Amino acid sequence: MSNPPSPVPAPIAAILVIGNEILSGRTQDINVQFLARRLGALGIAVREVRVIPDVADTIIGTVNELRARFDHVFTTGGIGPTHDDITSPCVAEAFGVPWEPHDESMRQLEALFGPGEFNAARRRMATLPRGAVPIPNSVSVAPGFTIGNVHVMAGVPRIMQAMFDALEPSLGRFEPVRMVAVHAERLGEGALAEGLEAIQHAHPSLDLGSYPFERPDGRRGVALVAKGTDQAALETARQALRALIAGLGREPIDGEPAP
Amino acid sequence: MSNPPSPVPAPIAAILVIGNEILSGRTQDINVQFLARRLGALGIAVREVRVIPDVADTIIGTVNELRARFDHVFTTGGIGPTHDDITSPCVAEAFGVPWEPHDESMRQLEALFGPGEFNAARRRMATLPRGAVPIPNSVSVAPGFTIGNVHVMAGVPRIMQAMFDALEPSLGRFEPVRMVAVHAERLGEGALAEGLEAIQHAHPSLDLGSYPFERPDGRRGVALVAKGTDQAALETARQALRALIAGLGREPIDGEPAP
Structure with missing residues (x-):
């Protein structure tokens, strides 16, 4: 006779929203509710949400604080091609790894835009922390990524949702609340x-x-x-x-x- | 000749949303955008938002962290009459002051409900940290309050907005962004x-x-x-x-x- 396996303790998660546009009130966030519901259905409880500005030291410090305290950290925002999209290099710095071209993502984005249109700004979107695993998305092709227990996703809801669809199977399933x-x-x-x-x-x-x-x-x-x-x-x-x-x-x- | 006065440095603020219903995704928060816009119009920049659960240690610790780092902290949620409304006693504990009946608020709420209906649960809403200044609201009468640089408001948007209307003149006006x-x-x-x-x-x-x-x-x-x-x-x-x-x-x- 064997006892049933002990239930796995449900993981806890934090959501980190990175973006001046939420803090200024210009944009109404809808990503938190989407993520909270989808994670809840997997049995992963969101225990904290933070919204912070596009400031490098703040991003690096907050990522490091949250990844130490939670089983998962989901970030949204700041991974586009413009100068104010600094989430990806900041996460590299938080993990102490280089921020470098990711070969497969470079090939995918070059194929999408065409060699003449694959400019420096767009190459930023295929530049990832070393060791990151891309999170594909069917909407814009430019990937999010997972490094350690941190999942870095887009801020545009349609793209974030496509990334979460791709990420979800890797998160596991637990006794849902x-x-x-x-x-x-x-x-x-x-x-x-x-x-x-x-x-x-x-x-x-x-x-x-x-x-x-x-x-x-x-x-x-x-x-x-x-x-x-x-x-x-x-x-x-x-x-x-x-x-x-x-x-x-x-x-x-x-x-x-x-x- | 006198020089023009130096511009007063614009205050910075944090918003602290207290409530399991936001973290579970049951409720879509709309208070952050309202506060961010109204504060922005006063020249007060929101620099951080946190959403935390109805857990006493978390509330006490977060209030103390944020009030040390920001000029103003605006909290929403957890000041109703039910057992899970623990924001007010937690803020008292964060400030190290007793949580006690507030005479004027007791009189107002007793007049509203009538002596027979002014039960223990409703008395909670007139119990404030010692030294707190009530924030009246025209919708439900039960007050929010200000203590130090922390402004404690309701989570129900209509009531929170009425409280902010009452609070706003005391916040000052700065060069708006x-x-x-x-x-x-x-x-x-x-x-x-x-x-x-x-x-x-x-x-x-x-x-x-x-x-x-x-x-x-x-x-x-x-x-x-x-x-x-x-x-x-x-x-x-x-x-x-x-x-x-x-x-x-x-x-x-x-x-x-x-x-």
């Missing part, structure tokens, strides 16, 4: 707080939270959410959340099960 | 990179960048952006960006001037 949500309209958090805390105490393996919402049509309410890996506990928590709302005279509405 | 943008359709960054770098070298007081875009109708192109406080340099940069695009056979399109 599941979530149940029960929505209550026309109730405030203050009326629900005591009951919610009691349900939290009764389900110590779960993480209970409440999130006020406002629908586009103006209806307001609160989403009560339970998260965890224990499917049976999630189901009893869902029933308890429904009973809490019903006991306050409102109709409990099951929310979407996805993260 | 202005921005000009020129858009080029059907051009890639790789074709523009060399010319853009030359314009950057010619305008060392400005910060030049390029940002690929895709319109909802599928049109693609690049936004060339110059930022700085020198209005004359911005205007010559705008002309140079227009000439760069025109020289590549495309029509330069002036973008919106706002950040």
